[in-house]
Amino acid sequence: MSGNGFATGRRRLLRLLALALPLAFLPAEARSKTPAAGPMGALEAITTRRSVRKYTSEPLAEETLREVLRCGMQAPSACNEQPWQFIVIRDRKILARVGDINPYAGFAKDAPVAVLVCGDSRLEKCEGYWAQDCSNCAMNMLLAAHALGLGAVWTGIYPLPDRVEGFRRLCGLPAEVTPLALLVLGHPAERPKPEDRFNPERIHADRW
Numbered sequence: 384m385s386g387n388g389f390a391t392g393r394r395r396l397l398r399l400l401a402l403a404l405p406l407a408f409l410p411a412e413a414r415s416k417t418p419a420a421g422p423m424g425a426l427e428a429i430t431t432r433r434s435v436r437k438y439t440s441e442p443l444a445e446e447t448l449r450e451v452l453r454c455g456m457q458a459p460s461a462c463n464e465q466p467w468q469f470i471v472i473r474d475r476k477i478l479a480r481v482g483d484i485n486p487y488a489g490f491a492k493d494a495p496v497a498v499l500v501c502g503d504s505r506l507e508k509c510e511g512y513w514a515q516d517c518s519n520c521a522m523n524m525l526l527a528a529h530a531l532g533l534g535a536v537w538t539g540i541y542p543l544p545d546r547v548e549g550f551r552r553l554c555g556l557p558a559e560v561t562p563l564a565l566l567v568l569g570h571p572a573e574r575p576k577p578e579d580r581f582n583p584e585r586i587h588a589d590r591w
């Protein structure tokens with residue numbers, strides 16, 4: 384092989400490795416659910432994600448949930464403070480009580496798992512940003528879940544005082560920890576169609 388041919392071959396090999404390596408780190412369950420070409424790309428995940436509120440009875444593997452949590456913790460945060468804490472709820476008795484606190488999240492009782500995304504004021508470095516930080520984190524988790532073939536939905540808690548107190552009591556959170564959202568997850572038993580929400584009327588050039 385000539386010097387150039389060798390360089391091209393090596394570049395090709397490196398490109399292949401770059402594509403294949405991230406797959407090798409995905410949990411087996413996630414790998415089997417993703418297309419042969421690899422996990423869904425970012426743009427496709429963003430434009431096709433919908434809320435999923437019905438789940439099959441298939442349990443959600445620990446490693447797959449870990450991957451979703453890992454993606455959540457990659458989120459940007461003010462001063463890189465990463466003020467999040469998570470309660471992974473699999474206890475059926477606890478999931479059955481979610482609907483008493485948020486009537487629009489009663490379907491959690493039939494989900495294999497829900498994750499309470501919380502902000503911990505003790506971890507804040509730039510005061511006042513925890514809700515934005517934790518929202519970024521929760522959104523990353525929804526997108527990761529979708530890209531891995533799961534169904535998920537954000538159910539709102541903060542800033543509604545009754546829901547915040549309800550989830551504090553339900554999960555025994557300390558006073559410094561505020562629940563932001565309950566993400567309900569599972570293998571999807573419904574597939575809502577993607578919606579194109581692009582609206583040029585909302586875009587203003589330079590001034591209102």
Ligand SMILES: Cc1cc2nc3c(=O)[nH]c(=O)nc-3n(C[C@H](O)[C@H](O)[C@H](O)COP(=O)(O)O)c2cc1C
Binds near residue numbers: 485
């Ligand atoms: C802050 C927030 C609170 C939400 N609360 C609930 C909720 O309590 N129950 C629910 O079923 N969906 C809830 N949703 C999901 C929205 O209803 C959903 O995102 C919206 O209708 C758009 O649909 P899509 O997620 O399928 O694109 C919430 C979403 C956000 C961002």
